Amino acid sequence: MPNIGSVLKSEIQRVARKELRAETQQLKKTVAQYRGQIAELKRRLQALEQQVRRQARGSGRAAATVSDEGADDDSPALRFSAKGLAAQRKRLGLSAAAVAKLLGVSALSVYKWESGKTRPRARQLEAIASLRKLGKREAMARLAA
Incomplete structure (x- = not known):
């Protein structure tokens, strides 16, 4: 118990x-x-x-x-963005070499701009800004000319 x-x-x-x-x-x-x-x-x-x-x-x-x-x-005050340039190039369906030809620079310059290693000069910024106004057909026509 x-x-x-x-x-x-x-x-x-x-x-x-x-x-x-x-x-x-x-x-x-x-x-x-x-x-x-x-x-x-x-x-x-x-x-x-x-x-x-x-x-x-x-x-x-x-x-x-x-x-x-x-x-x-x-x-005008032009801004530059590496991602913006790459997106613009892809929107146009162009290679870096083709964009370089349109801008009058080398393909290596475009590559360095897109990777963010360098920045374009003022004159080149104006050319990049003109790319924004282009369509695919017009870009292809300028490359062919």
Whole structure:
């Protein structure tokens, strides 16, 4: 026959575990709610940061156009992007050598521009800008001529 002390001790432990389980369940629910709220706040923060970046880019463009209008020189401010040149070349369906022939430079120059190793000079930037206005047919016609 078990000792009454050991029976009492085991019963106290069982009741204590039951109480703790109830308390921890409530804490788990609260933690889950907080995690959901944190995730929602992170999503809102990310959306707001994207909106700020978009507006900053837009205001940068507006400032650039205002400064261009105030300039006295006739040359427009041309931007260059290595990815943009590669995309333009692919849009026209041309090889780097064909683009080089259109621009009057070497194929290696076009390769270096697209890889970002070098930047074209101002005169070459104007020729690259004129590529944006060409269609596939017109580019092929210029190459054939």
